[in-house]
Amino acid sequence: MKYIGHGGKEIVERVVSSPSEAKKRIKGLKRVAVTGRIARECINLAYGFFTPLEGFMNKENVESVCEKMSLTDGTLWSIPIVFDIESKEIKEKGIKEGDTILLVYRDKALATLEVEEIFSYDKVKMEQAVLGTADERHPGVRMLNKLKDTFIGGKITLVNIPKFNPPFDRFWYTPIRLREEYKKRGWKRIVAHQTRNVPHSGHEWLMKGAWFSANGELPVERLQTGILVNCIIGPKRIGDYIDEAIVLCHQKLHDARYFRDDIHMVSISLWDMRYAGPKEAIFHAILRENLGCTHHMFGRDHAGVGSFYDPYDAHRIFDQVPEGSLTIKPVRILEWWYCPVCGEVTYSGLCGHSKERQPFSGTMIRSMVQDKVRPTKLIFRPEVFDMVIECADKYGFGSPFCTEEYLAKRQPVFELSEL
Numbered sequence: 564m565k566y567i568g569h570g571g572k573e574i575v576e577r578v579v580s581s582p583s584e585a586k587k588r589i590k591g592l593k594r595v596a597v598t599g600r601i602a603r604e605c606i607n608l609a610y611g612f613f614t615p616l617e618g619f620m621n622k623e624n625v626e627s628v629c630e631k632m633s634l635t636d637g638t639l640w641s642i643p644i645v646f647d648i649e650s651k652e653i654k655e656k657g658i659k660e661g662d663t664i665l666l667v668y669r670d671k672a673l674a675t676l677e678v679e680e681i682f683s684y685d686k687v688k689m690e691q692a693v694l695g696t697a698d699e700r701h702p703g704v705r706m707l708n709k710l711k712d713t714f715i716g717g718k719i720t721l722v723n724i725p726k727f728n729p730p731f732d733r734f735w736y737t738p739i740r741l742r743e744e745y746k747k748r749g750w751k752r753i754v755a756h757q758t759r760n761v762p763h764s765g766h767e768w769l770m771k772g773a774w775f776s777a778n779g780e781l782p783v784e785r786l787q788t789g790i791l792v793n794c795i796i797g798p799k800r801i802g803d804y805i806d807e808a809i810v811l812c813h814q815k816l817h818d819a820r821y822f823r824d825d826i827h828m829v830s831i832s833l834w835d836m837r838y839a840g841p842k843e844a845i846f847h848a849i850l851r852e853n854l855g856c857t858h859h860m861f862g863r864d865h866a867g868v869g870s871f872y873d874p875y876d877a878h879r880i881f882d883q884v885p886e887g888s889l890t891i892k893p894v895r896i897l898e899w900w901y902c903p904v905c906g907e908v909t910y911s912g913l914c915g916h917s918k919e920r921q922p923f924s925g926t927m928i929r930s931m932v933q934d935k936v937r938p939t940k941l942i943f944r945p946e947v948f949d950m951v952i953e954c955a956d957k958y959g960f961g962s963p964f965c966t967e968e969y970l971a972k973r974q975p976v977f978e979l980s981e982l
């Protein structure tokens with residue numbers, strides 16, 4: 564069965580079929596150790612999460628993405644996917660265009676990279692184009708500033724299949740497996756929810772509102788619209804919710820039946836957030852198009868950071884996307900809040916009690932979680948609260964938020980075996 568991804572291209576897996584074939588393939592190759600980001604992006608490239616890309620971008624594509632928000636063939640694309648390396652290492656190892664090199668992650672073989680082009684690119688130009696700023700206070704700028712001085716463009720082939728550790732293993736689906744899953748469930752429309760958070764009622768209602776919007780005119784006797792919660796797993800900052808709490812608390816909303824079993828599922832994707840606001844919203848839409856989603860919800864300040872973007876920039880950028888360049892439809896959502904006059908969680912596009920409203924404050928909820936004070940169930944579901952506390956004890960060394968101890972001692976999300 565063929566599955567079509569972004570740009571109308573087929574989802575292709577670039578994964579070696581067996582360890583014995585992998586061993587043959589990597590024999591004698593020059594080895595280059597890679598960072599977590601590159602390892603995550605290799606896995607994405609190999610399984611088709613980044614369709615139509617089959618490898619790291621060449622210079623023409625990087626330029627085109629920065630200047631025109633598209634690949635050289637005109638396919639919409641908003642964030643450069645680059646392989647960075649020190650020129651010193653290239654010289655020392657004698658890496659040349661035309662070579663194939665072996666990428667090694669935590670001392671284990673991961674993927675081969677066909678060296679098609681070795682080039683450099685102005686990082687500040689990239690920051691301005693993608694993030695709209697070169698200000699060091701922006702975490703995406705700090706990340707790009709850390710890139711090494713030279714880039715390699717070329718195709719990736721995965722030679723070692725990552726094994727996900729619990730609790731992540733049950734949430735890991737490749738784009739092809741996800742599509743098979745939708746077929747089994749009879750879903751015709753799938754609306755994606757991007758998250759790096761433990762869900763409070765504001766998030767729950769964001770998903771519920773988006774479900775109604777995506778379901779539209781479809782009949783409701785037999786539901787055919789599903790919500791795909793897609794948790795982003797990547798580098799953590801001190802104070803972020805721990806990854807285990809994010810996935811297990813979303814699953815808890817399902818298990819405690821705040822969402823019906825037949826309209827909701829939780830999954831993960833590996834991605835290092837750039838916090839690029841509008842440009843990242845476009846990227847998230849592309850990623851979820853490859854996951855087979857038909858709709859993508861965008862709330863307030865999607866993928867933003869600090870006050871670098873207007874809270875609704877990520878909504879507006881979809882008006883600038885040329886028609887036909889995305890098959891996924893954005894579902895643009897304002898704020899859900901608690902209103903004591905309405906006596907319920909309601910929507911800023913509906914409730915007129917703007918003086919009395921009580922917006923969901925992530926900061927307030929975090930401090931309640933920190934102090935183990937159970938918030939009212941209109942704000943935070945008790946089952947989810949219990950799960951946060953359970954995760955703190957089980958995975959977080961006593962805290963549901965990332966600490967130095969967690970970062971140093973946590974079990975990796977995935978591991979590679981010895982080839």
Ligand SMILES: [Zn+2]
Pocket residue numbers: 902903904905906909914915916
């Ligand atoms: Zn009201």
